[in-house]
Amino acid sequence: MTQGQFDKASELVAALHQDSGGIFPGQRAAHALGRIFMGSFTPTGVAKTISRAAHFAAAVPVTVRFSGDSGDPGLKPSAVIGMAMKFYLPDGTNTDLLALNIPAFLGRTPEEFVGFLSAKAPDPKTGQPDMAKLGPFLASHPNIARVVQSLQSGAVPASLATASYRAMHAFRFVNAAGDGRWARYHFEPAAGVVAQQAADLAKQPRDYLFEELEGRLRRAPVAFRLDLEFAQAGDPLDDPSAIWPAGRQRVNVGRLELTAPITETQIGNQSMLHDPTQVTDGIEISPTDQVVSARRGSYLVSLAQRTGGWKRRSSVLAQAVLAEAGHRA
Numbered sequence: 001m002t003q004g005q006f007d008k009a010s011e012l013v014a015a016l017h018q019d020s021g022g023i024f025p026g027q028r029a030a031h032a033l034g035r036i037f038m039g040s041f042t043p044t045g046v047a048k049t050i051s052r053a054a055h056f057a058a059a060v061p062v063t064v065r066f067s068g069d070s071g072d073p074g075l076k077p078s079a080v081i082g083m084a085m086k087f088y089l090p091d092g093t094n095t096d097l098l099a100l101n102i103p104a105f106l107g108r109t110p111e112e113f114v115g116f117l118s119a120k121a122p123d124p125k126t127g128q129p130d131m132a133k134l135g136p137f138l139a140s141h142p143n144i145a146r147v148v149q150s151l152q153s154g155a156v157p158a159s160l161a162t163a164s165y166r167a168m169h170a171f172r173f174v175n176a177a178g179d180g181r182w183a184r185y186h187f188e189p190a191a192g193v194v195a196q197q198a199a200d201l202a203k204q205p206r207d208y209l210f211e212e213l214e215g216r217l218r219r220a221p222v223a224f225r226l227d228l229e230f231a232q233a234g235d236p237l238d239d240p241s242a243i244w245p246a247g248r249q250r251v252n253v254g255r256l257e258l259t260a261p262i263t264e265t266q267i268g269n270q271s272m273l274h275d276p277t278q279v280t281d282g283i284e285i286s287p288t289d290q291v292v293s294a295r296r297g298s299y300l301v302s303l304a305q306r307t308g309g310w311k312r313r314s315s316v317l318a319q320a321v322l323a324e325a326g327h328r329a
């Protein structure tokens with residue numbers, strides 16, 4: 001990562017704070033309100049032919065943090081939901097996978113995303129979006145306009161267990177023979193996609209979606225199918241805001257099964273950083289995707305801010321490493 005991208009990281013975090021209406025001490029700059037769940041990921045037989053990653057060869061424990069998209073922890077998760085997953089690999093390392101329930105990301109580059117956040121900032125006089133700013137921005141960014149349009153139907157997830165989630169970036173999956181293929185991740189809910197009207201969710205308490213999931217888990221595990229959508233020649237591998245044409249080959253590589261809630265303290269990792277660039281051998285990020293590379297720095301800036309500064313961060317991470325070593329001993 002170049003120095004320029006670290007500068008961008010701070011700008012991005014500042015833009016997220018602005019979008020959330022301020023800095024909320026101790027909270028993530030985005031996706032502040034969330035709850036963590038534990039379970040397992042079991043690869044299908046075909047997965048190991050696609051990637052030599054350890055979790056594509058054998059079942060591993062996982063944690064998943066579901067969250068709303070705002071940096072304001074007082075806001076109820078609604079239209080945009082995050083799913084941040086850690087796979088705990090047999091060698092004691094872990095690898096992260098982050099996804100959202102929108103069709104594509106709100107920008108091809110970090111600059112486009114910041115431009116969108118600024119264009120959608122409400123008019124301070126009315127508290128409503130300023131269409132004189134937002135209209136022309138969307139007209140000149142059809143990729144972002146398409147995603148915004150998909151959010152305007154008023155439909156929001158009926159449950160965290162009934163939404164599809166996508167990682168949106170392309171990853172290169174490399175198998176034991178060294179053969180690589182580009183693909184995108186899709187989590188599809190075993191319970192099917194079920195939506196509700198935002199107006200109905202608005203009547204529920206702030207933590208409704210988390211409590212609904214906890215209720216489901218008291219009755220039975222909640223599962224998702226993990227599919228890979230393979231790129232064809234010409235599909236952009238560096239643009240998370242682009243939707244690939246329909247009809248791409250999709251392969252089911254595993255099943256995520258969630259069984260119960262779990263806390264940071266139980267996991268032994270208070271900061272619970274999910275880093276989109278923390279892949280593992282057999283899975284690579286796109287070297288030309290500007291959004292994914294800018295994300296790493298932004299997540300570290302947010303982590304430093306919410307854990308009391310850069311100095312504190314290393315001690316938090318060290319604690320997590322020691323705690324993990326203790327669990328393995």
Ligand code: HEM
Binds near residue numbers: 013031110
């Ligand atoms: C330039 C683009 C983006 C920026 C600047 C950004 C920034 C951030 C930041 C600062 C956090 C909080 C990190 C922390 O304190 O641990 C966060 C969380 C999150 N982001 Fe992003 N993000 C971007 C794009 C995306 C994309 C494309 C996805 C989905 C693929 C995504 C999914 C998430 C999720 C699921 C979380 C919650 C993580 C957790 O639960 O720990 N973000 N993002």
